[in-house]
Amino acid sequence: MMQMNKHFPAERHIVLANGLRVHLVPRPDFHQMAANLTVDFGGRDDTFYWKNQTITQPLGVAHFLEHRIFGQPDYDAFQKLSELGADANAFTSQSRTSYYFTSLANNLAALSELLHFTQTPYFPEDAVKREAQIISQEADMYQDNVDARLYRMLLGQLYPGDLLGEEIVGNHVSLDQITGQTLQTAFEAFYQPGNMDIFVTGAFDADAVLATIEQSTAGQRSGKVVAQVNTPKLAEPQTEPKIVSLPTNRTKVALGQRWRTPETMPTGRAGLKEMIAVSLALDLVFGELSPQYMDWYDAGIIDDDFSVEFEWERGFAFITVATDTPEPETVISEISTVLRHLAHTFAQLQSEFDLVKKDAMGRAVNRFNFMEEDAVSFEGNLFDGSTVMDEYSILEEIDVTFVQSVLDQNPLPEISSIIVRPNLGLL
Numbered sequence: 001m002m003q004m005n006k007h008f009p010a011e012r013h014i015v016l017a018n019g020l021r022v023h024l025v026p027r028p029d030f031h032q033m034a035a036n037l038t039v040d041f042g043g044r045d046d047t048f049y050w051k052n053q054t055i056t057q058p059l060g061v062a063h064f065l066e067h068r069i070f071g072q073p074d075y076d077a078f079q080k081l082s083e084l085g086a087d088a089n090a091f092t093s094q095s096r097t098s099y100y101f102t103s104l105a106n107n108l109a110a111l112s113e114l115l116h117f118t119q120t121p122y123f124p125e126d127a128v129k130r131e132a133q134i135i136s137q138e139a140d141m142y143q144d145n146v147d148a149r150l151y152r153m154l155l156g157q158l159y160p161g162d163l164l165g166e167e168i169v170g171n172h173v174s175l176d177q178i179t180g181q182t183l184q185t186a187f188e189a190f191y192q193p194g195n196m197d198i199f200v201t202g203a204f205d206a207d208a209v210l211a212t213i214e215q216s217t218a219g220q221r222s223g224k225v226v227a228q229v230n231t232p233k234l235a236e237p238q239t240e241p242k243i244v245s246l247p248t249n250r251t252k253v254a255l256g257q258r259w260r261t262p263e264t265m266p267t268g269r270a271g272l273k274e275m276i277a278v279s280l281a282l283d284l285v286f287g288e289l290s291p292q293y294m295d296w297y298d299a300g301i302i303d304d305d306f307s308v309e310f311e312w313e314r315g316f317a318f319i320t321v322a323t324d325t326p327e328p329e330t331v332i333s334e335i336s337t338v339l340r341h342l343a344h345t346f347a348q349l350q351s352e353f354d355l356v357k358k359d360a361m362g363r364a365v366n367r368f369n370f371m372e373e374d375a376v377s378f379e380g381n382l383f384d385g386s387t388v389m390d391e392y393s394i395l396e397e398i399d400v401t402f403v404q405s406v407l408d409q410n411p412l413p414e415i416s417s418i419i420v421r422p423n424l425g426l427l
Contacts, residue, residue, distance in 0.1 A: 009028065012206060016213075018193040026201070030371065031104065032104055033102070035101055036198070038198075039096060041096065041190035042096050048189060049228040058182065065097070065186055069187075086103040089101075093313060095313040096380055105202065111209065135169055135170065155256065160236070160238055189227035194226055199378040237413065239414045241329075243418075251326065252419070253322065253325050253328045259278065262316060272390065275312045276394050277402060287356065301327045302323045306321075307323070328419045364392045
């Protein structure tokens with residue numbers, strides 16, 4: 001097989017004296033660069049141990065902090081990055097917060113700014129109150145999105161009582177409880193160099209970029225103790241289908257199934273390899289060319305909106321399946337049967353595995369052409385700084401025997417499901 005690392009300069013992975021992890025992935029044939037600063041702190045991390053005490057914060061702090069940290073004492077960092085020729089954005093997941101930009105090659109000024117504003121908190125109470133109003137509107141927008149509500153309700157069934165079933169942005173009550181001191185506490189507890197990764201890819205002078213990082217605010221900060229995140233004790237999933245009415249034109253179904261327990265999840269490259277293996281199995285069993293998909297589609301019980309996802313973050317992993325359907329009970333029964341016997345179904349389709357693997361490798365190769373996607377998908381410390389090159393290498397080495405062994409060794413738990421029926425009176 002093709003060795004992709006022969007076609008690109010060597011990657012550099014360095015840990016600075018203060019703990020900041022640096023990942024340089026040069027692509028000299030491009031005319032742009034992309035950078036992503038990732039903090040190991042997300043929406044689920046509301047309870048943590050820090051400075052000899054357990055602290056619980058309102059829902060939505062991580063996302064609120066992502067919004068507010070762009071506001072500096074005498075300027076807006078988002079606007080400044082734009083003036084420096086960078087297209088910037090940020091996002092918060094359940095376990096991390098990422099700030100990123102794309103620009104023309106070797107934009108050291110934009111990189112320096114990224115490494116400055118993310119390290120310099122400024123949370124005046126009047127600005128915090130204004131931000132709470134803005135984020136409240138965002139929360140309302142998610143409430144009006146049927147698919148977003150369906151997803152959160154499914155996670156609420158899959159992880160009862162866990163923050164995974166709540167919107168990352170928070171709600172009106174929790175947002176009113178967030179103050180400047182709340183944000184300052186979260187910043188000091190988690191926004192430490194040793195809890196951050198800076199990833200840079202594209203066209204740049206590696207020595208100049210490394211020097212910029214070392215001399216930046218992030219590179220020069222003294223590292224302090226990072227808070228210890230509380231690992232929630234998981235309740236058993238709710239297995240009775242939940243039926244709700246929402247303003248939608250068609251009946252929708254979503255199913256979820258946990259993968260492993262937090263204690264047994266592999267970490268680092270081993271975790272990445274298992275995540276890729278399970279994703280390949282799901283592609284084979286549920287993909288558009290699979291016999292099962294074609295039977296369901298031809299029978300009219302699923303449509304083009306049918307989707308299967310496998311999510312893996314710090315402390316949890318799960319499979320979700322969603323579709324519009326005129327026969328929700330049949331879909332739940334059929335898909336549940338396949339999920340419960342995933343290892344057996346995969347074994348029956350092994351002859352088609354190479355096609356699925358080649359397709360995945362093609363998508364990975366294509367990602368080398370999209371620097372922003374490469375930067376945004378960087379998972380930071382979750383997989384020990386693994387890059388798309390690592391993913392491609394793992395795809396090369398994975399074979400059908402390994403995937404089968406992963407499925408055989410991990411019996412899947414019970415399934416949660418949601419049925420959304422149209423409430424035409426709300427349309």
